[in-house]
Amino acid sequence: MPLLKTAPEIFAQAHNLVQRGDFGGALARYGEAANKFSKLGDAQSAALANAYAATMAIHHGVNNPATYRAATQALQAVGDAPLKIGLREVDASHLASEATLLAEELEWLAFEPLGADQFRQKAQALQTLSMKFRTQIGDQVLILPELFRHGTVRGTQKALPLAAYAEQALGEALVGTDPKAAAEHYQSARLWWVQAGNQGLAEAAAARVRGYGRSARCWFCGREVTGEGVHFLSIPSNLTELLTRGTGDGVLASANASQNTVYACRGCHGAIHSLADQIAVQRMQELEARVGAQLQALRQELAAVRAALNSIRR
Numbered sequence: 001m002p003l004l005k006t007a008p009e010i011f012a013q014a015h016n017l018v019q020r021g022d023f024g025g026a027l028a029r030y031g032e033a034a035n036k037f038s039k040l041g042d043a044q045s046a047a048l049a050n051a052y053a054a055t056m057a058i059h060h061g062v063n064n065p066a067t068y069r070a071a072t073q074a075l076q077a078v079g080d081a082p083l084k085i086g087l088r089e090v091d092a093s094h095l096a097s098e099a100t101l102l103a104e105e106l107e108w109l110a111f112e113p114l115g116a117d118q119f120r121q122k123a124q125a126l127q128t129l130s131m132k133f134r135t136q137i138g139d140q141v142l143i144l145p146e147l148f149r150h151g152t153v154r155g156t157q158k159a160l161p162l163a164a165y166a167e168q169a170l171g172e173a174l175v176g177t178d179p180k181a182a183a184e185h186y187q188s189a190r191l192w193w194v195q196a197g198n199q200g201l202a203e204a205a206a207a208r209v210r211g212y213g214r215s216a217r218c219w220f221c222g223r224e225v226t227g228e229g230v231h232f233l234s235i236p237s238n239l240t241e242l243l244t245r246g247t248g249d250g251v252l253a254s255a256n257a258s259q260n261t262v263y264a265c266r267g268c269h270g271a272i273h274s275l276a277d278q279i280a281v282q283r284m285q286e287l288e289a290r291v292g293a294q295l296q297a298l299r300q301e302l303a304a305v306r307a308a309l310n311s312i313r314r
Contacts, residue, residue, distance in 0.1 A: 007036035011049060018056070018086055023148065027056035044078075051075045051092055052083065058099070059148050065110075068103035072096045086147055097136060098144055104129050105158070109165065119173035126166035133159040157196075164192035168205065175212055179227030183213035217252040219262035220272075224252055233269050234261040 005013070014029035034049035054067075054074035061067030075083075075096035083092050108126055113119040137155025145153045171185035186208040193202035215226040225232040239260050255262040264272065 007033050007040060007042070007045065007049075010036065011045075014049075014052065015084060021149070023056050023059040027053055027059070030056060047074075047077050048081060048083075051078045051081075055083075055085070055095065055099075055144075058144060062148060062150070063106065065103040065106040068099040068106070071099045072103065075099065085143060088143065090143055095143060098142060101129065101132055101136065101158075102142075102144060105162065113169070113172070116173045116176060119169045123166045123169035123173065126162050126169060130159040130162035130166060133162065160192055160196035161198065161201075164189045164196065164198075164201070164205070167192060168208075171208065171212070175227060175230050179212045179230060182227075183209045183211075186212060215252050216263040217254040218265040218268055219254045220264055220268040222254075223265050223267075225263075225265045230266070232263050232265050234259070235264050235269065235272070236260060237262045 010029050011033040014026045014033060017023075017026035017029060030049050030053035034046045034053060037043075037046035037049055051071075051074045054071040058067050058071055075092045078092045081092045082089050083095060085095070104125075108122060108129065111118075111122055113122050133155040137158070139154050139156055142153045142155065142158070145151060167185045167189035171182040171189065173182075174185065175182035186205045190202050190205035190209065193199075193205055211228040212230065213226070214228045215224060216228070216232050217224055218232065219235075228234075234256065237255070237260060239255060239257055239262070253263070
């Protein structure tokens with residue numbers, strides 16, 4: 001009986017490990033089989049073993065798009081070859097497409113836009129990706145999440161949150177110039193979240209709808225502003241009954257008497273804070289000057305006391 005297993009035997013052993021859920025062990029065996037096939041000059045079998053190995057590597061980097069990209073490349077190298085994934089059989093090209101979609105999902109959801117143009121870019125990418133999950137996967141179950149025990153997820157289920165994130169990105173792209181339009185996109189996002197069954201994110205989107213769609217009159221300059229938290233903010237204040245008369249009777253309020261706050265447009269709010277910072281710095285400098293003078297006086301008194309003690313000792 002031979003002590004060393006052949007490449008096909010190691011390959012078969014890897015298949016058994018996959019069925020038992022030992023993905024780390026399967027990864028090592030597929031890699032070993034690939035090396036043996038390469039040494040034998042069997043490039044086709046080596047490529048197939050590498051495709052299996054790259055797929056198993058996803059288990060250790062399930063949230064890393066690079067692992068999905070590596071799997072895509074290895075799977076594309078074997079074309080439409082049938083793969084035995086656990087108890088299922090699937091074409092390598094189909095699995096490569098799935099890995100690509102999952103990589104794109106991770107990449108775009110992690111992308112942090114720096115301005116309106118990048119928010120639009122993200123929104124467009126997420127809309128396209130949502131449509132791909134609908135058309136390429138549809139109601140079929142995604143193989144990779146199910147293989148690695150991450151639940152049964154269908155393409156249509158993946159599409160819903162991506163559509164919601166896309167609407168939110170469009171909202172953020174517009175909030176700087178048209179907060180009411182931004183609120184409309186967040187309202188669309190809320191509906192997508194409801195369909196996706198995520199009540200928490202649906203409520204968060206609804207809060208943005210209320211905030212971005214709310215208008216007020218600046219207490220300081222009287223400007224009418226839309227977009228709470230972006231274009232106008234609340235400032236704590238001490239309001240008397242006299243001051244609050246009429247602040248909510250008109251079309252737009254300029255204060256919230258129940259919370260003792262006034263509304264300030266972003267311009268006035270920034271100016272107030274800038275002035276407050278300047279005053280704080282000035283007061284700190286004045287305090288440092290006074291404390292410095294007092295410390296100098298104390299040093300001089302201490303020096304005089306030491307001199308007096310020294311003269312007595314002599």
